[in-house]
Amino acid sequence: MTSPAPPVAAPPPAERSLSLAMCIALVMGNMIGSGVFLLPAALAPYGWNAVAGWALTIAGAIALAYTLARLTVARPDANGPAGFVDIAFGKVPSFLIGWSYWVSIWTANVTLAVAAVSYLSAFAPEIGRTPYVPALLAVALVWAVTLVNLGGARSAGMFQLATTLLKLVPLAVVLAIMAVLIATRGGEALAPFPAEGLKAGAVTASAALTLWALLGFESASVVAAKVENPQRNIPRATLIGTLLTGIIYLVICSGVALMLPAETVAGSDAPFQVFVAHYWAAGPALTIALFAAISAIGTLNGWVLLQGEMPLAMARRGLLPAWFGKTRANGTPTRALIVSSVLASLFVLVNSSRSMSDLFSYMALLSTSATLWLYLACAAAALKLRVAVPVAALGAAYAVWTLYGAGLGVSGLSLLLMAAGLPLYWWARRSAAPQQPAE
Template sequence: MSTDARPFGFWTATALIVGSMIGSGIFLLPVAIAPYGWIGVIAWLVSITGAVMIGYAIARLGQKMPEQTGAVAITAAVLGPWVGVLVGWAYWISTWTTIAAIAGAAVSYLGVFGPLLIATPLNGALATIALIWLFTATNLLGARAAGRVQVVTTLLKLLPLIAVVAILAWLGVTGQAHAPAWPGTSAGYGGLTAAVTLTLFPLLGFECAGMISERVRNPARTVMRATMVGTVVTGLLYILVSSGIAFAIPAEQVAASSAPFALFVETFWGRGAGLLVAAFAALAAIGALNGWVLLQGEVPLGMARAGLLPGWFGRVNMRDVPVRVLLLSSVLSSLLVLSTASRSLSGAFQFAALLTTCTVLWLYAAICVAALLRRVAVLPAGLGLAFTGWAMVGAGLEASGWGLALTLTGAPVYWWARRGAGVARAVTRDLVRGPPGDV
């Protein structure tokens, strides 16, 4: 492919990973993690380790199978097209449900400055849909334009995290930081499974470079480097800022806040600084939204080019943008937002986040099984598979069941793709043989 077809080098691929991970989740998670104390820190370490193991397995498989267009195509090549279609379909569902969650969270942050945006649930839903379509339009300009937006927004969204790190360093130097008692929750170590599930959602996106490897220059080398660097750096930053906020401010105060980052900065630097952090939190969600809108078009495109989805999903315009599937994804995301318009923005966020986590876990499990069967990155794949199973248990039977049900909706699409392939083979055979009566 040309440079235009592969616009993502190491820095852009890393920015895509970091930008997709640092979205709304980390800016809301201290609220849920605060009551866990040190158990929350352990949960972060477990989730980050699991993400690194799965990401490493994806990258190593990509190195061993460079002819494949991404992680879904690799899964199909190893486990069969049926499994490949189902997990790829599940991952595609997770992209547009993520978009609904992130766009809603971005609007809730923007509502600090424009209360009319969130005056009613319907207002919030309409503003969320408007934001989705704004970045759909950006991605219609091509992957290169989306990549540039991602680099800029990733750099800017790091600022509120750096502000929190600076305050934590100052608290440590002045001796004002006080660690909570070990382990810091009445559930003790029994709460670890629930905490691991909570810390997984903000880490989703670590796999995105491996999902669109056909857009990455020198993917055998770049995907591995970008995945490892992006996941480890972002994960460590998550531990520091999330645990730091929970440790520096009373847990009950953090748990009662709708904007824990703004609360933290405002506590130590004043109201103006808190509002500035709220603005950057909105920017973080917007940057993540851009990355996930890119993925919602690229994942089905890669599957169609691998023969796993009907050709309809692989149609592109002159900029090599899968316009049809990009528009379809944004329509489905908008419908999800409208279906939750009667809820608060936070309620809609939680619902969409639950759908996302439970659908994407099936891809993680499948890629680990594929690595084990190919005897590639056996130890990381084994650990990643165990982590995925643990996260499914933590999500609960109901949530995991919904994830499985959504995954199985890909079965008719698989039949459609197989039927189309059968028709194409029949036409080719007839053309080779010629019409009846030819000699």
């Protein structure tokens, strides 16, 4: 019998370069991406039921975010969400959850790159009409953002802070228009509340759709090794970022869906542009497309940062080969970043025959389902470790409910992808074992 391989040494304090403001920007930037600009169209048919769906999703996200925040304070040695699972349940469950989350990250990056190219095609319509050009541009965008992250967490954090501020501009414009409409028209500016009341099925369906937009509240916990004063800053960034993003989504997405005819919003590929054009002018509406692209690119930057940090953290816990744990002098996990971007690029090219909208929808649903397993496992870890038990129980129940709502087919596929990583785990443990003295 041999002892397990030791993890790669933890990073020195000099690598902790993400401030509280950068962590909040990372959380909000990773949550406010392409979803906010597309969701009103998907939610329009549900009307006021979608408002209730948002409320349930926000409550569930805050419960899970609070659970992660309390786990970070209680077990700072875990160095991220998968580390909580390791402490509670052991190496194999931790690897499965970490692997599934890594898959969810680079599949989300495919989605975001495709969305950004789609928004930019408003300025060059021939992009969407030329075969393979959208896929090649999406790949180029993935690598451009990867180069930013190869410069280190500090440069990625500054880029994230700048793009987060820029992506708030179109949200502020829409919010200002809504405020004027409410002030001048009152309740008449909104679609009437249905006489028959809310329907449970419609609320459940709309809540499942909204979850994609709120993925990412765990971002600060994932990069815990890079955060200044993590026990203080990670909980604050997680809760502040989640609450602010939830309020923004609830007000703006619901407002766009309820202040325009449902058939107009539902039939649009760019509901924000339709809203601004309807209540303002076509010129400012076109500008929204540019800010939507900036939003997607900023979110892509945050997730590319995570796609390098996740394999790095797993390697440092001995769950992946030590090769993934090698970093540059500034702490950048170059190898993990490059491998992740290669996988994302290959996936774009293999699926280049799909339409942009089909690829976006498919990858968004798959990424959501894969991420839910992490949320459920962290809630279960909190219950076992007796951390924030009542809230963790609510978070676990919400995760199970949403996995069911995502559909058995997609949730089953995410389980298969999770199991597909086991051979790599066994190979990593086996290859490290001979280096250890026998007991």
